[in-house]
Amino acid sequence: MPDFSASIPQSMKLKFNFSVSNLFLCNKILFDIKSFCYIKYNIFLCNRTFKVQLKFNFILKNRWVHTLYSPLY
Secondary structure (H helix, E strand, C coil), rough: CCCHHHHHCCHHHHHHHHHCCCCCCCCEEEEEECCCCCCEEEEEEEECCCCEEEEEEEEECCEEEEEEEEECC
8 A cells, every 4th residue: 555644745634633722622633734624534543642642534636545644743
């Protein structure tokens, strides 16, 4: 599977992860993010140090792109 996360600016990754880590949302919620159309939220895991691991689908120009984000350090 290609790594699409390489084309996403680091500042956007941090901004997105920071936002999600402060929301504590349940599964399958759609986010509206400036640079993306929508994100279908699949998995959200959070430990006691609030590092997050996200697995979600990007919808970019009607294309689904599946990617996995590493924890936010």
